Amino acid sequence: MSVYQKIKQEAYVCNMQLPKLGLVLFTFGNVSVVDRERSVFAIKPSGVPYEDLSPEKMVIVDFDGNVIEGELRPSSDTLTHAVLYKNWVEIGGIVHTHSTYGTAWAQAQRDIPIFGTTHADHLTTDIPCAPPMADDMIEGDYEYQTGFQIMNHFTDNGLDYKEVEMVLVGNHAPFTWGKDGHKAVYNSAVLETVAQMALLTEQVNPNAPRLKDSLIKKHFERKHGPDSYYGQS
Amino acid sequence: MSVYQKIKQEAYVCNMQLPKLGLVLFTFGNVSVVDRERSVFAIKPSGVPYEDLSPEKMVIVDFDGNVIEGELRPSSDTLTHAVLYKNWVEIGGIVHTHSTYGTAWAQAQRDIPIFGTTHADHLTTDIPCAPPMADDMIEGDYEYQTGFQIMNHFTDNGLDYKEVEMVLVGNHAPFTWGKDGHKAVYNSAVLETVAQMALLTEQVNPNAPRLKDSLIKKHFERKHGPDSYYGQS
Amino acid sequence: MSVYQKIKQEAYVCNMQLPKLGLVLFTFGNVSVVDRERSVFAIKPSGVPYEDLSPEKMVIVDFDGNVIEGELRPSSDTLTHAVLYKNWVEIGGIVHTHSTYGTAWAQAQRDIPIFGTTHADHLTTDIPCAPPMADDMIEGDYEYQTGFQIMNHFTDNGLDYKEVEMVLVGNHAPFTWGKDGHKAVYNSAVLETVAQMALLTEQVNPNAPRLKDSLIKKHFERKHGPDSYYGQS
Amino acid sequence: MSVYQKIKQEAYVCNMQLPKLGLVLFTFGNVSVVDRERSVFAIKPSGVPYEDLSPEKMVIVDFDGNVIEGELRPSSDTLTHAVLYKNWVEIGGIVHTHSTYGTAWAQAQRDIPIFGTTHADHLTTDIPCAPPMADDMIEGDYEYQTGFQIMNHFTDNGLDYKEVEMVLVGNHAPFTWGKDGHKAVYNSAVLETVAQMALLTEQVNPNAPRLKDSLIKKHFERKHGPDSYYGQS
Numbered sequence: 059m060s061v062y063q064k065i066k067q068e069a070y071v072c073n074m075q076l077p078k079l080g081l082v083l084f085t086f087g088n089v090s091v092v093d094r095e096r097s098v099f100a101i102k103p104s105g106v107p108y109e110d111l112s113p114e115k116m117v118i119v120d121f122d123g124n125v126i127e128g129e130l131r132p133s134s135d136t137l138t139h140a141v142l143y144k145n146w147v148e149i150g151g152i153v154h155t156h157s158t159y160g161t162a163w164a165q166a167q168r169d170i171p172i173f174g175t176t177h178a179d180h181l182t183t184d185i186p187c188a189p190p191m192a193d194d195m196i197e198g199d200y201e202y203q204t205g206f207q208i209m210n211h212f213t214d215n216g217l218d219y220k221e222v223e224m225v226l227v228g229n230h231a232p233f234t235w236g237k238d239g240h241k242a243v244y245n246s247a248v249l250e251t252v253a254q255m256a257l258l259t260e261q262v263n264p265n266a267p268r269l270k271d272s273l274i275k276k277h278f279e280r281k282h283g284p285d286s287y288y289g290q291s
Numbered sequence: 292m293s294v295y296q297k298i299k300q301e302a303y304v305c306n307m308q309l310p311k312l313g314l315v316l317f318t319f320g321n322v323s324v325v326d327r328e329r330s331v332f333a334i335k336p337s338g339v340p341y342e343d344l345s346p347e348k349m350v351i352v353d354f355d356g357n358v359i360e361g362e363l364r365p366s367s368d369t370l371t372h373a374v375l376y377k378n379w380v381e382i383g384g385i386v387h388t389h390s391t392y393g394t395a396w397a398q399a400q401r402d403i404p405i406f407g408t409t410h411a412d413h414l415t416t417d418i419p420c421a422p423p424m425a426d427d428m429i430e431g432d433y434e435y436q437t438g439f440q441i442m443n444h445f446t447d448n449g450l451d452y453k454e455v456e457m458v459l460v461g462n463h464a465p466f467t468w469g470k471d472g473h474k475a476v477y478n479s480a481v482l483e484t485v486a487q488m489a490l491l492t493e494q495v496n497p498n499a500p501r502l503k504d505s506l507i508k509k510h511f512e513r514k515h516g517p518d519s520y521y522g523q524s
Numbered sequence: 525m526s527v528y529q530k531i532k533q534e535a536y537v538c539n540m541q542l543p544k545l546g547l548v549l550f551t552f553g554n555v556s557v558v559d560r561e562r563s564v565f566a567i568k569p570s571g572v573p574y575e576d577l578s579p580e581k582m583v584i585v586d587f588d589g590n591v592i593e594g595e596l597r598p599s600s601d602t603l604t605h606a607v608l609y610k611n612w613v614e615i616g617g618i619v620h621t622h623s624t625y626g627t628a629w630a631q632a633q634r635d636i637p638i639f640g641t642t643h644a645d646h647l648t649t650d651i652p653c654a655p656p657m658a659d660d661m662i663e664g665d666y667e668y669q670t671g672f673q674i675m676n677h678f679t680d681n682g683l684d685y686k687e688v689e690m691v692l693v694g695n696h697a698p699f700t701w702g703k704d705g706h707k708a709v710y711n712s713a714v715l716e717t718v719a720q721m722a723l724l725t726e727q728v729n730p731n732a733p734r735l736k737d738s739l740i741k742k743h744f745e746r747k748h749g750p751d752s753y754y755g756q757s
Numbered sequence: 758m759s760v761y762q763k764i765k766q767e768a769y770v771c772n773m774q775l776p777k778l779g780l781v782l783f784t785f786g787n788v789s790v791v792d793r794e795r796s797v798f799a800i801k802p803s804g805v806p807y808e809d810l811s812p813e814k815m816v817i818v819d820f821d822g823n824v825i826e827g828e829l830r831p832s833s834d835t836l837t838h839a840v841l842y843k844n845w846v847e848i849g850g851i852v853h854t855h856s857t858y859g860t861a862w863a864q865a866q867r868d869i870p871i872f873g874t875t876h877a878d879h880l881t882t883d884i885p886c887a888p889p890m891a892d893d894m895i896e897g898d899y900e901y902q903t904g905f906q907i908m909n910h911f912t913d914n915g916l917d918y919k920e921v922e923m924v925l926v927g928n929h930a931p932f933t934w935g936k937d938g939h940k941a942v943y944n945s946a947v948l949e950t951v952a953q954m955a956l957l958t959e960q961v962n963p964n965a966p967r968l969k970d971s972l973i974k975k976h977f978e979r980k981h982g983p984d985s986y987y988g989q990s
Binding site: 642 | 805829830833857861864866889892895899929
């Protein structure tokens with residue numbers, strides 16, 4: 059049995075969650091799960107329908123994008139995952155989808171405003187939208203540069219990837235991450251529902267105000283931090 | 292067998308209705324059912340996925356929020372339920388969700404206008420939206436104060452909780468209630484569909500008029516009151 | 525076996541189509557099927573959940589609204605069905621729903637414009653929206669008067685119920701009919717999808733023009749009339 | 758066994774994908790698959806519900822619209838398929854649906870703007886919307902002329918059917934094609950999701966810019982052309 063069996067299995071299970079949660083059409087998405095000890099991650103093979111996946115088909119890749127194990131070509135977005143794992147050292151899983159509402163906000167090139175507690179339960183800021191990449195980044199090593207575009211946007215805006223586990227890439231679509239693959243998938247579903255609610259909120263009231271700071275703080279701390287009291291700890 | 296078996300069973304069945312009716316993503320919702328004789332209620336444990344629930348996992352809590360029976364931590368919204376049960380003495384069940392359209396109206400901080408008979412079949416007023424809470428209420432005992440925010444809004448606006456069995460909490464999401472858990476769940480689904488219809492109505496016609504009084508009266512009385520003739524009585 | 529077994533069976537099967545087609549929440553809809561020889565129709569009992577229905581539970585009613593057979597109370601909308609059967613003598617089945625998009629247009633009090641061939645495949649005019657009823661009609665025999673409101677709107681606007689098999693009742697919701705129960709249910713689903721497409725069309729282009737006459741004529745005649753060539757004749 | 762068994766089987770499987778992908782209501786769509794050696798195609802019979810289809814019921818038609826094999830009448834859109842197969846000699850399959858969002862853009866008579874990479878993964882231009890047909894074309898051989906309307910629009914706008922595998926027919930609905938039936942169905946689903954995302958994008962930001970050329974080029978070449986690296990080649 060492969061020494062990577064554990065992450066292959068988790069990557070498989072997490073990839074299979076995407077169609078169940080309505081986050082992908084055909085093969086428009088991928089999940090990876092990292093093994094920090096071995097500095098590799100397991101990722102979906104490129105263009106393979108979800109119904110044909112199995113744990114064995116997951117591809118093992120190192121943080122420079124080299125295939126370490128597996129007979130299939132890894133996701134075309136592999137280098138973006140690699141860059142993020144290499145630089146954001148506490149990430150355990152990454153998800154990329156073209157989910158409908160998240161992608162609409164990315165195409166609109168707008169941050170998703172924090173309008174309510176559903177959003178504040180998960181992060182205390184707007185969901186950031188990184189600008190479309192410069193032409194030289196696109197024409198160079200595109201997927202590799204996409205990782206840097208995300209990281210640079212976080213740095214430029216003082217965002218911490220451990221607190222804000224999701225981003226829109228302008229004109230493209232969402233990326234999310236988390237301590238493991240399951241949390242990253244969870245965050246993709248949260249992003250999609252928050253994106254839908256935010257659009258509907260603006261349709262109900264074009265002047266809807268952002269959530270006030272006291273509520274942001276309260277709801278985030280209910281679920282996160284030393285005094286959290288949500289869940290079974 | 293627990294003396295609370297009956298409400299645990301009903302709370303379990305009602306909680307399981309929420310995902311079936313499309314009213315929750317993950318664990319974003321909870322149902323409680325009261326035992327008026329014993330002055331306790333059964334409520335969903337916090338953060339436990341619906342597929343892992345069982346009647347035995349429901350938590351029994353008194354009207355001050357003390358856990359009376361159960362090994363799991365109750366829903367983080369438990370104190371809101373407790374306050375409402377303590378003060379609104381004819382309520383038998385309470386539901387809280389972050390259903391998509393209801394939450395959008397809550398985030399937009401608008402009452403849902405009564406536009407048609409689907410709405411009037413269930414209540415004769417707009418669906419009220421309580422304003423976001425004051426900072427001192429948020430920073431204090433937040434969930435406890437949420438219950439008072441709801442009750443105060445009803446008092447200030449001359450609303451009767453026995454006639455209007457639903458509310459939006461501004462920036463947050465809907466709460467509904469009823470004579471038992473099933474009716475409270477029913478009301479959550481009604482609120483969600485009425486919320487969607489109201490948004491679509493304004494999109495079809497930004498000047499759509501509210502329903503006139505004669506139709507409000509007629510439809511409500513078809514289903515409610517001494518001369519009702521809907522259902523099998 | 526009841527002499528009304530045939531229409532009870534068809535009414536049952538047709539009623540069960542409503543939740544399958546996503547046209548009803550809970551019990552917000554009903555189908556009836558007529559027996560022209562006996563001048564009665566079978567209709568859903570009031571307020572009974574679809575999952576509890578059976579052919580035996582359908583209620584047999586005459587054209588004045590008297591229950592002829594059955595132990596349950598018939599739909600609260602029964603008199604509307606009765607009036608339409610009595611006066612529109614070629615109708616074989618009637619459906620009433622509160623389907624989401626159809627109801628939104630009814631609440632907005634607008635005819636649904638004929639924007640494309642999906643619409644023209646089924647009727648050559650806008651889908652008419654009858655105005656909300658006058659107060660004296662509402663306060664009188666409401667459901668009975670609803671039937672007249674529909675018929676009067678057709679008369680006043682030169683519409684033929686054999687060509688236009690659907691209507692919105694202002695502030696209320698859709699009614700559809702057809703040569704039998706199946707066609708009436710089919711028309712309810714067509715109305716809902718055309719209602720959604722029309723709203724989306726206006727959102728894509730607020731100045732979208734109505735379909736031109738030559739296309740209306742062509743598409744309607746493909747499916748209807750002596751030279752139709754759609755289906756297996 | 759019919760010499761056309763292979764295309765009948767593929768046409769059957771592809772037609773059955775339409776309801777599974779949510780692209781059709783009732784019988785509002787059809788797929789055909791061509792046999793280039795024999796210059797015939799297999800197409801859905803007209804008006805037959807998907808649940809009643811079988812490979813044997815597919816109708817074999819030549820490029821002038823003559824039925825070669827089969828007892829049922831072919832789809833009323835058959836001549837449009839025939840014209841496209843006859844003139845666009847590298848097409849292997851064609852799909853026509855009235856999918857909700859695609860039809861809304863067709864009714865709105867607008868090209869679908871290329872707003873993001875989901876779109877650019879599949880084509881490098883806006884999704885073209887052919888204008889509604891002239892009255893003499895409609896009153897003549899309508900379905901035959903629909904094929905010419907599509908082809909003329911491509912010629913007039915310098916579009917290549919091998920690169921742009923989809924079109925909206927103004928006031929009507931989408932047509933898509935591809936190297937085989939499966940690719941044509943895939944394109945119908947892509948068109949529908951891109952149509953939905955484009956509408957939502959404009960709702961989030963009415964001034965959303967079109968995707969810039971460098972990103973269009975990059976994403977299209979990831980999936981297509983000599984240096985593509987998407988999928989398992």
